[in-house]
Amino acid sequence: MNSTNQKDSIEDVRIENGLIVFSNYQLYKQKAEEARDFLKALDVSPESEQECKRTVAAARKISDQLNQEKIRIKKSVLEPYNSFEAQVKEIISIITDGENVARDKLKAIDDQRREEKREAIRQLWEARAGSYESCMYIDFDRFLADKHLNKTVTISEIEKEMIRFMYTTTEDIQLLQKLPLKDEYIAEYIDCLNVTEAMNKVNQRHEVIKAQATEPYMLIKITGKADVILAKQLLKDINYKVLEEK
Numbered sequence: 001m002n003s004t005n006q007k008d009s010i011e012d013v014r015i016e017n018g019l020i021v022f023s024n025y026q027l028y029k030q031k032a033e034e035a036r037d038f039l040k041a042l043d044v045s046p047e048s049e050q051e052c053k054r055t056v057a058a059a060r061k062i063s064d065q066l067n068q069e070k071i072r073i074k075k076s077v078l079e080p081y082n083s084f085e086a087q088v089k090e091i092i093s094i095i096t097d098g099e100n101v102a103r104d105k106l107k108a109i110d111d112q113r114r115e116e117k118r119e120a121i122r123q124l125w126e127a128r129a130g131s132y133e134s135c136m137y138i139d140f141d142r143f144l145a146d147k148h149l150n151k152t153v154t155i156s157e158i159e160k161e162m163i164r165f166m167y168t169t170t171e172d173i174q175l176l177q178k179l180p181l182k183d184e185y186i187a188e189y190i191d192c193l194n195v196t197e198a199m200n201k202v203n204q205r206h207e208v209i210k211a212q213a214t215e216p217y218m219l220i221k222i223t224g225k226a227d228v229i230l231a232k233q234l235l236k237d238i239n240y241k242v243l244e245e246k
Contacts, residue, residue, distance in 0.1 A: 013069050020073055028066070035059040114149040121148060124159055134169035137190050169193065181206075184221060 012024040022028075035055065044052050122140055129135035143165050148158050172195045176185040181202055188198035222231045 013066075013073060015073065015076060020077065028062070031062070032059070113151070117149050117155075118144070120155060121158055121162075124155070124162060128162065128166060132166035132170045134166060134173050137173060137186060138169055138193075142190070142193070187221075 012028070013020070013022050015021070035058075039052070039055060039059075042048060042052055042055075121144060125135075125140045125143065143162060147153060172189060172193075173186055175195065176182050176189060176198070179185055179199075184202045184205075185195075185198050188201045189195060192198055192201075
């Protein structure tokens with residue numbers, strides 16, 4: 001195959017009415033097959049080395065030229081699309097900017113509405129708290145849930161739930177007040193709002209202390225880091241053993 005006479009540029013690929021026309025595709029394919037078959041069949045030896053190199057170089061030159069033409073055509077074909085894509089992105093960016101501002105404004109309105117509703121619910125709580133003993137232990141935030149601030153939940157629904165909450169917790173605390181470890185039970189109950197769970201936690205704690213103690217003991221509950229440190233020091237100074245709850 002004599003490929004050294006091929007043109008230095010590809011003139012057989014063009015764009016017509018938006019379509020890519022490769023007019024001599026079959027010819028180029030035939031030449032490529034001839035070059036491939038020639039190189040496969042060529043008995044490479046010192047005598048044929050130079051001919052082999054020339055044939056490979058000539059075939060590679062045509063391959064490179066076609067590849068460059070492919071890149072040029074691709075850029076040309078995609079140019080209108082790239083321009084359109086940039087325009088669309090610009091428009092979307094403008095709309096998104098407006099949407100973000102609108103969302104911020106809507107969120108501010110919603111936040112204000114939720115805060116106003118929170119205050120209205122708080123006023124209901126304060127108006128009724130004096131009638132229920134549990135409100136001496138449990139504050140407003142232990143009752144309020146995020147769902148209460150949703151627009152779909154009415155104030156009347158919340159008020160009914162609040163009354164049930166105050167009534168039930170008052171009954172629970174009055175029950176716990178009758179028990180020997182009432183202070184501990186109530187302290188645990190305020191955290192979990194479940195009588196059984198609160199009693200179990202306190203009872204289990206006492207069981208642990210009993211298992212650890214080999215001598216008579218007294219249970220003292222101290223809260224606050226500074227008070228705990230001071231109490232521990234005072235008890236140790238008078239030779240009292242201290243078993244801390246972990």
